[in-house]
Amino acid sequence: MKKPKIQAVRGMGDIFPPESGAWRRLEYRAAAAAGSYGFEEIRTPLLEPVELFARGLGESSDIVQKEMFVFDAAGGKRLALRPEGTAGVVRACVEKKNCGKAGPLKYYYLGPMFRRERPQAGRRRQFHQFGTETLGTPHPAADAETVDLLTFFLSSAGVAEYDLALNSVGCRECRPAFQRALASFFRQRSDALCPHCRRRLTLNVLRILDCKNPSCRKEASGAPLITEHLCAGCQTHFSRVRNFLDLLAIPCRLEPRLVRGLDYYTRTVFEAFSPALGAQDAVAAGGRYDNLVESLGGEPSPAVGFSAGLERVLLAASLPPGYLSPPEGGVYLASLGDEAFRQNFILLSALRRAGIRAEIDFAGRSLKAQMRSADRFSARRVVIRGEDEIGRKAVRIKDLETGDEEEIPAAGALSVLTGKPAGK
RNA sequence: GUGAGCGUAGCUCAGCUGGUUAGAGCAUCUGACUGUGGCUCAGAGGGUCGGGGGUUCGAAUCCCCUCGCUCACCCCA
Known part of the structure; x- marks a missing residue:
């Protein structure tokens, strides 16, 4: 290590084969699932003005407070690498002034997100999300459709075991009253709360509900439930969402203490946990955000x-x-x-252009070494061409599975190997 | 941001309480009557033991600093 060697940025690793192949297949399945549910792809920039996330996700959220990669761009603009996908999609739609004027807009996205956290199992600084957004409908069937797609995607991706939790966090009509009730409840028991939660008393009471501290948990178990404080509209919406999910026989657990980290959620929230995951066990999550479009200027x-x-x-x-x-x-x-290599090089290109996986040795090594390479390449057949074959205007073709070998006229090699008649 | 554990060949690791030229398996390359694979056998290349400093006659082995990785806290997908 004489010269300081350049390393990948912390939490932003590389993906080599064969894992890259697994990724491609996963992304394909995501796109296919979204497609069959009527979602089309939207691609938004990785870089956005910081204000988008500050306003969209809530100033008090941890993401905005300490987890964003922020840059000063020329002209005094402050940019951030996107920490999540929703804000950018909404910004794009608002900018095009087409937020579901004529029926809901349905988009899916797939790509890297960035959060400046300490890496651990299931958590990277650059990670990848697949998600959907349905803009312009308050209908509970849209909530159910989203959850349905989520479960379909998980099973099609091979995630068999997971726990799906569902809750409603109310709206701006009923949530404030609940938050007051919750605050006064916890204020009476603040001695039993962890230091974090004592701060949450004034910052964000809801989050006390999913604190992992045993003592906080104990207190939270007796706390008032949001589901008992929902306004009539939210109650109806929630029960209709549940009905639609029942219709589809989607198994989910009502979790009155489920709370999301982002401030923009209203009414329906849900989260899927996997027991195979470790400490960071949320594999997917989402919910309704009825006020976000408006708060981003739409x-x-x-x-x-x-x-x-x-x-x-x-x-x-x-x-x-x-x-x-x-x-x-x-x-x-x-x-x-050399002459054999030149002639093979021509054939190589033709084979490849015909869609056949083909490889050649550049190094001029022994036939034995080349045969070994052929085997490692997992080739089905080997074309052998040397001085003898050139003299006879022929090539030898060996089948690596059967070991059979035959000599054919060089001019016919391409059509034999592609299985297509010559001249095509 | 906090804490713990770990950093030895391309990969997975061994190197006991500090002591001769740092090892193994896999991988790679070469060879086994000189143009033929997968098996076997033989051999070779490849490491400033993450980096820097210190202790010591002597350190991969002990101490300090630093970088990196991992897991956990926090929080979240």
Whole structure:
């Protein structure tokens, strides 16, 4: 280590094969699932003005307070790497002034997010999320559709075991009263709360509910429940969402203490946990955000969405055998001598352009070494070409599975190997 | 941001209480009557023991600092 070597940024690792293959397949399944539910892809920038997230996620949220990568751009602008996907999608839609004017907008996104946290199992600084947003409908069926898609995606990705929790956090009509009730409840018991939660008393009472501190937990178990303080509208909405989920026979657990980290959620919230995951066990989460569009400057427009952490999906998935197996098949071209290499090089390109996986040795090594390479390449057949074959205007083709070998005219090699008649 | 554990060949690791040229398996390369794979056998290359400093006659082994990784707290997907 003479020269200081350049290393990847903490929490932002590389993905090599064969894992990269698993990623591609996972992303394909996500896109396919979203597609069949009527969502189309939206791609938004990785960089946004910090104010978007500050306003969108809530100034008091941990993400905004300490987890964003922020940069000073030329012209005094402050930019942030997106820590989540929803704010950007909403910003894009508001900017195009098309927030569900004619029916709901349904978009899915897939890509990297950035949060400056200490890496651990299932948590990276650059991680990847797949999510959907449905803008412009207050209908409870939209909530159910989102949850349905989430469960379909998880099972199609190989996540068999998970716990789906559902709750309603009310709206701006009924939540304040509940928060007051909760605050006065906990204030009477503040001695039993951890220091964090004592601060939460004034900052964000709701979060005391999902504190992991045993003592806080104990107190929280006797706390008033949001579900008993919902206004009529929220109550109806919640029960209709549950009805739709029942119709689809989606198993979920009502969790009156489920709270989300982002401030923009209203009414429905849900979260999927995997027992295979470790400390960071949330594999996907989401909910309704009826006020976000408005608070980002758009016409008031109710919306609902979810997002799944793909690293965690991969960790929680039981991958089918062969999921990580390397590619195989195709042709390996072995050459003996420069002229043989040149002729093989031409054939190589033609094979590849015909869609056949093909490889050649650049190093001019022994035939034995090239055969070994062919085997490692998992080729099905090897083209052998040396001085002898060139003299006869032929090539030898060896089948690596059967060991059979035959000599054919060089001119016919391409059509034999592609299985297509010559001249095509 | 806090805490704990760990950093030895490309990979997985061994190196007891500090002591001769730092090892193994896998991988790679070469060879086994000189143009033929997968098995076997033989051999080779590859490490400033994360980096820096210190203790010592002597350190991969002890101490300090630093960088990195991992897990957990926090929080979240």
